[in-house]
Amino acid sequence: MRTSHPTRAPLPEGPRLPGRASRPALAAVALAVSLTACSAQAAENPAGSRPGAAGASPAKVAVAAKSAGSPVVVTASGGTLTDVRVVDAEGGTLKGRTGAGGTSWTSDRKALPGTTYTVEATSRTADGKESTARSSFATPAPEKVNKLTLAPGKNTTVGIGHPLSVVFDLPVTRKADVEKQLKVHTSNGTEGSWGWVKDHSGRDRVDWRPKEYWKPGTEVTLEADLNGTDSGGGWFVRDYRTGFTVGAAQVVKVDLDAHRLVLERDGKAVRTIPVSGGTPGGDKRSWRGTAVLMAKEGTINMNSETVGLGDAYDKMVDYSMRLTWSGMYAHAAPWNAAYFGKANRSSGCIGMSNEDAADFYAAVHVGDPFEIKGRETKGEVAEGNGYGAWNIGWEDWKAKSALR
Secondary structure: OEOOOOOOOOOOOOOOOOOOOOOOOOOOOEEEEEEEEOEOOOEEOOOOOEOOOOOOOOOEEOEEEOOOOOEEEEEEEOOEEEEEEEEEOOOOEOOEEEOHHHOEEEEEEEOOOOOEEEEEEEEEOOOOOEEEEEEEEEOOOOOOEOOEEEEOOOOEEEOOOOOEEEEEOOOEOOHHHHHOOEEEEEOOOOOEEEEEEEOOOOOEEEEEEEOOOOOOOOEEEEEEOOOOOEOEOOEOOOOEEEEEEEOOOEEEEEEOOOOEEEEEEOOEEEEEEEOEOEOOOOOOOEEEEEEEOOEEEEEEEEEHHHHOOOOOOEEEEEEEEEOOOOOOEEEEOHHHHHHOOOOOOEOOOEEEOHHHHHHHHHHOOOOOEEEEEOOOEEEEOOOOOOOOHHHOOHHHHHOOOOOO
16 A cells, blocks of 8 residues: 555576577588568579589579567578578577488577578588588568566566566567476476566566475576567567575565464464554455565555545555455554454554564565455456466466466
């Protein structure tokens, strides 16, 4: 219930330029380059072509006019390829591999939008004569560029409930194409799945969550090789990398009917706190289900008008811990002291004394799950309202993947 949201900072990483690959094969007389150019020209005896021994036919290079987002394919007729090099204007090279028989070469990565490439291919005929042909092509600049925000932050340590979350600036209509480029690696083979949801902001979002809470100590990395991928709402023009570590096994159990919060560590209760939850019977009720601690925001201004409550209040609130984008927090609420452990009389948050809030704030970690139960609630936390994926069964969550 505040006027500003915590920043979900993207983790900038420079684009990774693919390295060179050259594969020795056997030979070729004619070359055809099938790639993602928007403008290209077929060339007979292109400039720079070097016939080998006298009598060898010069290589012929053809560039097919297609679109960015596909691999570069070089083919040879009448012989085999001995070397292929594809270089962009900045000197970056596309790695690739030669197919069976040595008559074709395909780049591992896609051709990027807004890029000029030079292709140099050497072929060898059956009688051992070599020739090298060169050609260039350019792909159009993207009309729209899509970007993303990653959570949790890079090189952070988080609680056992935090998913790997990716929010996109522009719509993603080609979800399967995007998801194929997102590779999650864990240090212990954790089972998990991507699931597409609508973020509370209305933007497309995809989260990777384990089948069960993370095991403490798990190291997680994401390789998002998105450069050259069309999301349907815009092109990606860079790759992304992030990684985090899972910390202690902490779970916060909130019983709104008993007006009590219990912090458990490794399955054992380490602190019990009397609390007051959202007022029953209207819009001030709290959410139930599993919410994940999104951020520890400290002292912030809370104004009920920002979440649509009519009887507006405006307070500076200490030890604020965000649980949903819609404004549910756990925090100090000394003005509600008469109700702690006795009744739910807040405007939707989980309030406690200043002393309890200070100790609790120091003990919990971003990513700790809050398992909230109670009869008088609004309903379960939605998957896009913070990190509510834990309120969806495993099979139903896996079905949200675009690759299932």
